[in-house]
Amino acid sequence: MNHGLTLGVFAILVAAMLGVIVWAGRRTKTTTDFWAAGRSIGSAQNGLAVAGDFMSAGTFLGTAGLIFLTGFDGTLILLAALFGFLPLLFLMAERLRNAGAFTLADVLALRFGGNGVRSAAAIATIVVSFFYLFSQLVAAGTLLTVLSGLNFAVAVLITGVFMTLYVVLGGMLGATWVMVVKAVMLLAVGVVLTIAILAHTGGSLSELNGLAVAHSSAHAAFLQPGQLLPDNTPLTKLDIVSYGLIYMLGTAGLPHVMIRFFTVRNGALARRSLGWAIGVMGFFFLVVIVIGLGARALLTGSVATEATGSGGNLVAPILARQLGGGASTAGGDISLAIVAGIAFLTILAVVSGLLISTAGAVAHDLWSRVLKGGSAAAAASEPKVARYAAVGMGALATVVSIIVGSSFNITFLLSLAFLVAASANLPVILLTLFWRGFTKTGAIAGLLGGLAISLIVIVLSPTVLSSDPVITLHYPGIISIPAGFACCLIGTALSRRERGADSFEEMSVATELGRLELAEAEAAVPAG
C-alpha cells in the first residue's frame, strides 16, 4: 500500500472539514447553538446526518466485509439498522423534538422533574455513548494502522484530537455539517464502486451472484443463513431472533441518534428528516450489499486472501484498488487512498456526534441541572462548560482507547452499548411518552435496572466467558429487553402513591403540539 498517498488524502479531507468546523464555530454562540445547532438544520440535511451515523465505517467497511465473508447473514445487520428507525419514526421522533429538549434526560425531566430521573438517564446515556465511542476509537486506530502505517497509539491520538477539536470548535452545527458532507461523499463512492462492479458483470446481478457463489468456499450455502449464526440447536435458533432484536431495538434507543431530532426547527421537520434518513440509508445499504457480494465475486487468489486476512474490514478499499487497476498501479493506489480517506472521515464524523452526546449528558444534565440546580448562572456558562466537558470526555476516551489498545474486545463494547440502549433507554422512553400510570420510581428502576441487567447478561454470555458461559446465548437481548420492561413495571408497582403526581398532561400536550410552538402562541399575546 502507498501509505504516503493515503496519508495525503487523509490530510486534505481532514483540513477541508476543519474549514466547515471553523465556519460553524462562528455561528455557535448560545447553549441552543452548541447542543442543538440553533435548531436550524433543514430536514434533508438532518436526514443525511442521521443516515450518516449509520453509513459508518461499521457498515461501509465492517458490513461489506461481513457480507464478503458470510454472504446472506451479513445482510441481516443492515435490515436491523433500517427497521430500528421505523418505531423511532412512528412513535418517538416528532414527540422528542416537540419536547424542545437538548438531551434524553430533558425529555424525562419534563414529565417527572427532579434530579433522580435526570441523573439516571444521564448515566444510561453516558454508558451507551461512551462505550460506543470507545469501540469506534479502537476500530479507528486499528484501521488507520493498516491503511496508513502509523502505529496504533498515534492513530488513536490523531482521531481523538480531531474529534475533540471538531466538537469544541463547531458544536452540534459543525458535527452535523461534517456528517452531511461525508454522507454525500460516501454515497458517491458507494455508487461509483457499484457501477464499477456491475460493469465487470455486464450489468447482470445474476452473473454477480453466480460468481460470488462460485468463489465462496461455502458455495451454494453462501446465499443462505448459517455462515455467521449457525443454527445447530434450539438455543442457537433463539439466538438468531435475539440478534435481530438487539440490533433493531438498540438502534431505536441510541441517544446519539435521538439528539439529532433536536437540531431541526419543529416536529414536522423531525418527521420529514427521518423519511430522508430512511430513504438514504436504505439506498446505501443496498449499495453495501452489492459491494460485499461484488468483492466476493471479483476478488480472487491472493487478493481474496488479503481481504479475508483483515477480518473483512479492508474489503471495500481493496476492492476499490482492484477496480481502479490493481495493486501498485496509479489508478489502484489513488482509488484505495480515496476510499480509505473517506472511511477515516466517516469515523471522525461518527465519533464527533458521540462525543457531543456524552458531553451533553455530563455538562447539561449532571453539571448544569443536577449539581447547579438549573440556576441562571449555570445556564449562562453552559456553552463554556460544554466545551470543557467535550475536552474532558474526548481526552478520557482517547487515553482509555490507547491504554486498552487494539487487543480489547470491541464486540463486548458495542454489544453492551446496544443492549443498554434496547433494555434501559427504549422501555423508559416509550413508557414515559405513552403510559399515564408510569411513575418516577418506575423510570429510575427501568434505567438503572436495565443497565445492570445488560451488564450482567453480557458478562455471563460467551462474549466475555468464552470457555464456560453461564448464559449460552451470544446475543442475550431476548432476556435483557423484557427484563428492562419488567424493571419499569416493578418500580411502578412499588410506588403506586406517586401515580398522577407527575406532569403527564403537560408533557403530553408539549410532545403532541410542540413546546416551542405553544410558547410562540403564548408570546403572540400583546403585553397587557
Added chain:
Amino acid sequence: MITDGNAAVARERWHEVYTSAAFTALRRRRSRVGWSLTAVTMVLYVGFFIVVALAPGPLGDRIPVFGSVGIALVIALFVAAFALVWGYLSYSSRRLAPAQEAIVAQIAAQRNATAGSQR
C-alpha cells in the same frame, strides 16, 4: 413551558388543553397510527428472523437476479420498510399536521381573547 408566574394556573391550562375534544382526538389518532404501524413492522421483522432461524434451507434456493430467496426477501423487506414510512409520512402531513396546527392556532386565539378582555 408556558410561563405564567403561577404554576397552578399553568397546570390548569395544560389540563384544559389535554382534556379538550380536539386534542384527545389528535392524541388518540396519532398514537393508534404509530402503534399499528409499529406492530406491522415488528411482525414483519421478527417473522423474518424466525424464518431465518427455522427454515434456513429454503432461503438458500437459487433464483435469478437476486441470487437466493433469502436475499430477495431481504430486499422485499427494504421495500416494505419504505412503503410503511411513505404511508406514515403522507398520512401524517395530510391528516395529523393540519389538526395539530389548528389546535395551536386555537390556543393562540383564546389567549389573545383573554388578554383583550383583561385590558
